[in-house]
Amino acid sequence: MQLYQDQTIQIYNSLSGKKEVFKPIETGYVGMYVCGPTVYSNVHLGNVRTFMSFDMVFRYLKHIDFKVRYVRNITDAGHLENDADEGEDKITKKARLEQIEPMEVVQRYTVDFHNILNTLNFLPPSIEPTATGHIIEQIELIKTIIDNGFGYEVNGSVYFDVHKFDESNDYGKLSKRKLEDLIHNTRALEGQSDKKNPQDFALWKKAEPQHIMRWPSPWSDGFPGWHLECTAMSTKYLGDNFDIHGGGMDLKFPHHECEIAQSEAAKGISPVNYWMHANMLQLNGQRMSKTTGNTVNPDELLSGNNKFFSKAYGPSVIRFFNAQSSYRSVLDLTDDGLLASEKGFYRLMDAINGLDDLKAGTTSTFNVSEWKQKCYDAMNDDFNSPILIAHLFEAGKLINQIKDNNASLTSEDLEVLTQTMNAFTFDVLGLENASKSDSGTDKLSGAVDLLIQLRQDARANKDFALSDKIRDELAAKGIQLNDGKDGTTFSTN
Template structure:
């Protein structure tokens, strides 16, 4: 018997605004599509949180025994600046700035994306298609939408007819926006006079002479709109209707709204049964932005080479921290929160290692079977990882009580406890034991460096600069770099 046959999973469906019991279209099989990155720059932490959230979904569905096809695309063409209808292609712009070919930019930042997600221990998707690899299919589905009377060509551009579609459908069903408001709030852009209605969106764009990325089509040389690629790749690999579509909250409108309209205009079917949206990540209580300096890239997090955090954090610690919040909640990155997560992570890993050392007895003072189901209950409640983690720490408390001889555990419960912790820590949450967790050295390093910082500070106060410099230089040789700031001295570990 598969685990999914005994567990009732509920998913918060964004299109319904409530949790619903999950019932896949095909028994025992799940089709899931997640919008991937536009590969024109290094992947940022906000993106990583989204992909870690859906890695958790992927892992849990696999753990329940479903056969799952997970499709996540690579956008390597058609995504214009500021998600607009006009302007420069993001990849083409980056290629111009770095004086490279667009496909060099794509290759460079796709590799970075894969490397970073690998460090976070994400499982690769089943299929990772690219927009440029599906130009023919995009042209064919646009022709189909035109034939169905819901798109039109104008001067080499093809636009989706939103008002025509809205006569028999609901454009705005996902985002909750009303068509009247969309009409009133439409910005005036160059080329708008070509459209029947200002809110119509591009399926195909005419390529101006300076546009590098271009393909022949029935409407002239051009390139696809950003939204059409996901409709094409999701339907090609998962069918006209599939189970789960995920992405960041910022994609709900217009991207996902347009996907629904395109899919229904092409096939006549609702393309997705369960829409899932991961929320944003902030840093020190503010939106992340390169322009303000309130920003940190994953590699800067792992190396400690940044101005926002006092030290480096292992990828598994950062993953653990992100999973301490539900994927639908806003999560704030801060040094204090990461330090607390790091300590919790080591407590969890150390307790797991200690299970083997426990002395068993004839009976247990902890209902392991009931606790195990509480772990499933947490994940069955819309993949509620923070509640799952809280349940794991109930087991940590029990393990420590057995170690202190304040509780008992039978041999059978000891084995069940270890297997369940392994399932949820490693298979479901996707955590990995770090060197710090294995050696339990983190707090010792903190303490020792703190003592050396005090010695150095006293030497500087006494104007004994030789001693102060010796402490600093010898720490650097050991891979520990001191940082003097207005709030005192901190350190980071060099890889």
């Protein structure tokens, strides 16, 4: 019995603008593609948010026993500086500016990307293909598009004929645009272009003589267009028609629209059944922007080495903060928001860490199986992690009540509660266990425990001057003593 047989997932499909029941093409299997980063600079925090949301989707699908093939690419060629198909390749430009090989740029920022994602406890995708590793596939795809009459060559470059495509297909169906509107709203072109129409996009670009990233093709020595790699790699590993394609909202147009067009033009079939788009991340209510300086790198957020936040935030706190809002909502990154999430996160962790000490009762005062299904219902409803977290807090409250003998669970229910809490908190949300208590090293623990003992003695002798001195001086050094019923523990910050 596989869990997915009992669960009905609804996914908000950008294509229809509605939540739809998720039916995979092949029972028990899911193919999911997510547009990965262009590795020409440190990974953008907003990009990380998108990947984090899909990491959670991946984790949940796996949790309910789907066999998931998750493909997330690395763009290491072909992403031009702008989407009008003019200007330099982003990787090439960075290489020129830093006077290093393009592959050095790619290597440096791919490593950075993986480091950040590892730190944030991401699961690796099943396949992480690169654009440069799939030049041959992309050339073959271009040939097919030309053969089918939707591509044309000019001066060694190949373009996709959007107008021709729109006669037989619907260009703009994903982003809800009409070609006619696009024509009217196209801004004046600067310089001459080889394109028949400004709406056309590049499939292959001829490389200028000084351009170092170049591959031979039937049309010229050059490089593939940005949209093409995703079509080539997604269909290669997932089939011409696959289940889920994800990415940031900003990629909906033109990138994803062009992917659809390329697939339909080459293969005559719409590539994706469920399009999912994660919404944008803001910093203090504003768009993150390098030019205005309203931006922070993931490593700066993690280290606290930035001007926006009062302290460093742990990977799980950042994940928790992200999961507290829906992936489809704009998320505003603020210090207050992170502080609130941090407190809530530790409260939840302390509750979970209290599970082991609970004693089973003879009866249950709480309907655990109903609660468990509510957790699944939350995730089934378009991966509604905020609702899931609300249920986890409800269970946290229950755990505290049992501890205080204000509630009880049978051993069977306690087992279900423990398993479910752990599964959703750690497997699905990808949080890592942490405790505010006893968070020091063994040596520190030993030393502080000694001070706790001395303070205890002082208190027993009513020497409150000494006991308060121990407490306050430890606090000044960042060690907080917590007096509880069963003695004193400490936490560091």
